[in-house]
Amino acid sequence: MSEILDIAAVVERLLKVDNILILCHKNPDGDTIGSAGALFWALKALGKNVMVLCSDEIPARYNYMNIAVFDDSYSPEYIVAVDVAGMQLFGDVTVSWAENCHLxxxxxxxxxxxxxxxxxxxxAAATAEVMYDLLVAMGVQITPIIANCLYTGIATDTGCFKFANVTPRTHTTTAKLMEAGAEYVMLNELLFESKSRRRLAIERIALESLEYHFDDTCALVVLTKEQIAETGADGTDLEGITSMPRTIEGVKVGITMRQQPTGSYKVSVRTSTGVNACAICARLGGGGHHRASGCEIIGGLQNAKAALLTEVERELKNPTPIEEQE
Ligand SMILES: [Mn+2]
Known part of the structure; x- marks a missing residue:
């Protein structure tokens, strides 16, 4: 069980240490990378040795953050995970570091x-929102590169300010980032207005597998490991697919099942208002947010699908209440 700290206590601890390793979650998204990038540049500005580590390669689209990836050139004395909700989300490269995670x-x-x-x-809509408050409390100047990192985290976790997790605070923080030089036009185009050819190829395959359940309120797509390999789709391409089934008219639960190299299925569940995605995934050993959650299911496709659909049906028939403040 973790000790719960406030921002002032976290500032005190970070200022005391010099060699820091920042860990991201596997299949990295804009929030874990952007939060790591912002903390990286803030700690560098304070004269510290700091590097970032992720079990998967950092997608090339985030190159503008210019983050140094850990190369064993020092022994980290303090390990910080950003946007990582559980141990199972670290992946092979970072899990041994995560076992000694300080913060x-x-x-x-x-x-x-x-x-x-x-x-x-x-x-907070994104870890990047929390990170902004932390960096300000640390007395770090929000430089344009830090602003770009934090903007990336907030914009990606809110679907470019469209999701229900957006609050007035989200916009207030984003306004501060714009004042600090965040290149929001360039970033929005890069992050939301362009798709790789690999992404289009994997979208086409995903759409071919589309099936409906429970009076068309649930849409499901499946991608095999061979299809993923064949298109060369990377983590970002695949992450983008997960929002697709839910956008179909009348669909309350959108599911993407991606076969992993080990054969297990990584499942992403996206729901419309009032359907608790986290409750569905929690019963399968996963978790996340009310409208966006995930889990991993081991076993053949038919068994994995059956287990998943059982939980979807249960949730559609007996909805788990959604706590307002979460
Ligand atoms: Mn996040």
């Missing part, structure tokens, strides 16, 4: 509290 900075209410200490703000 986790996160916004997932479902965080399993694996780190020694935690800065958790379940009301």
């Amino acid at each position: 986790c900075i996160d916004h997932h209410p479902s965080n399993s509290r694996y780190a020694d200490a935690m800065l958790l703000d379940g009301n």
